[in-house]
Amino acid sequence: KVSIEEKRWTLNDFEIRKPLGRGKFGHVYLAREKKSNHIVAIKVLFKSQLKQSQVEHQLRREVEIQSHLRHPNILRLYGYFYDQTRVYLILEYANKGELYKELQKCKYFSERRAATYIASLARALIYLHGKHVIHRDIKPENLLLGVQGEVKIADFGWSVHTFNRRRTMCGTLDYLPPEMVESVEHDASVDIWSLGVLCFEFLYGVPPFEAKEHSDTYRRIVEVDLKFPPKPTVSSSAKDLISQMLVKESSQRLPLIKLLEHPWIIQNADPSG
Numbered sequence: 001k002v003s004i005e006e007k008r009w010t011l012n013d014f015e016i017r018k019p020l021g022r023g024k025f026g027h028v029y030l031a032r033e034k035k036s037n038h039i040v041a042i043k044v045l046f047k048s049q050l051k052q053s054q055v056e057h058q059l060r061r062e063v064e065i066q067s068h069l070r071h072p073n074i075l076r077l078y079g080y081f082y083d084q085t086r087v088y089l090i091l092e093y094a095n096k097g098e099l100y101k102e103l104q105k106c107k108y109f110s111e112r113r114a115a116t117y118i119a120s121l122a123r124a125l126i127y128l129h130g131k132h133v134i135h136r137d138i139k140p141e142n143l144l145l146g147v148q149g150e151v152k153i154a155d156f157g158w159s160v161h162t163f164n165r166r167r168t169m170c171g172t173l174d175y176l177p178p179e180m181v182e183s184v185e186h187d188a189s190v191d192i193w194s195l196g197v198l199c200f201e202f203l204y205g206v207p208p209f210e211a212k213e214h215s216d217t218y219r220r221i222v223e224v225d226l227k228f229p230p231k232p233t234v235s236s237s238a239k240d241l242i243s244q245m246l247v248k249e250s251s252q253r254l255p256l257i258k259l260l261e262h263p264w265i266i267q268n269a270d271p272s273g
């Protein structure tokens with residue numbers, strides 16, 4: 001029996017049911033695999049667009065990275081196929097749809113709901129970082145909701161494998177070019193910062209460094225101009241956690257393991273995620 005990962009798929013294997021949404025580069029459809037009746041999401045990407053944006057290597061990396069990931073809070077990418085003009089990603093279907101739409105509808109989330117999402121995302125990132133993968137694009141638009149309302153990280157189009165420094169460190173550095181000796185300009189702690197921004201946005205309905213002009217947002221980020229709006233429904237414990245994640249020096253950001261032990265998470269997150 002060939003599993004969904006190995007088989008050479010074609011569009012004829014699927015019955016396209018309805019559009020689910022449109023993202024960058026293409027549309028997403030609900031589909032049923034005809035033989036197994038397996039419900040999946042299929043993202044259709046136009047080769048022409050991928051080519052003109054020179055992102056083919058990123059797509060290959062996404063498929064490669066995703067093929068090794070198995071976590072309840074990471075959306076599965078089962079495989080892909082292509083035809084003359086398009087590439088098709090075969091994805092796990094997230095029954096409860098896109099989290100950003102939920103956030104728009106609710107304006108902001110309760111502390112219990114926000115903490116439950118943040119704890120689940122922290123567990124997914126601990127798993128990812130354990131595999132030397134950084135997502136680098138954690139934001140509401142890349143989060144989906146499963147059948148029990150559990151949050152799932154999707155879209156690894158911007159993820160990278162970090163150099164496993166131990167490998168380069170124990171070997172001689174002599175033959176490594178400057179950019180490798182400096183290692184990647186950022187490490188897994190970029191995802192901790194993004195999670196802190198997400199936690200703020202879940203509770204206040206807007207991201208912390210929002211500004212009219214890009215240049216203002218840029219300045220507010222580099223200066224970590226973090227101001228909490230006066231909102232009685234947000235506890236000082238939540239602000240304490242966010243303040244420990246939105247730290248300029250990346251090595252000083254609260255490690256994800258410690259986040260899971262923070263009082264605000266312990267008191268508010270639903271353990272089942």
Ligand SMILES: Nc1ncnc(NCCc2cnc(NC(=O)Nc3cccc(C(F)(F)F)c3)s2)c1Br
Nearest residue numbers: 020021025028041055058059093094097154155157
């Ligand atoms: N209810 C739902 N249930 C399941 N999925 C849904 N939407 C799709 C979510 C995605 C998961 N993974 C993705 N990946 C990419 O888009 N990758 C991508 C795309 C273009 C270019 C590139 C690259 F070339 F730049 F890397 C990489 S989109 C929905 Br709504």
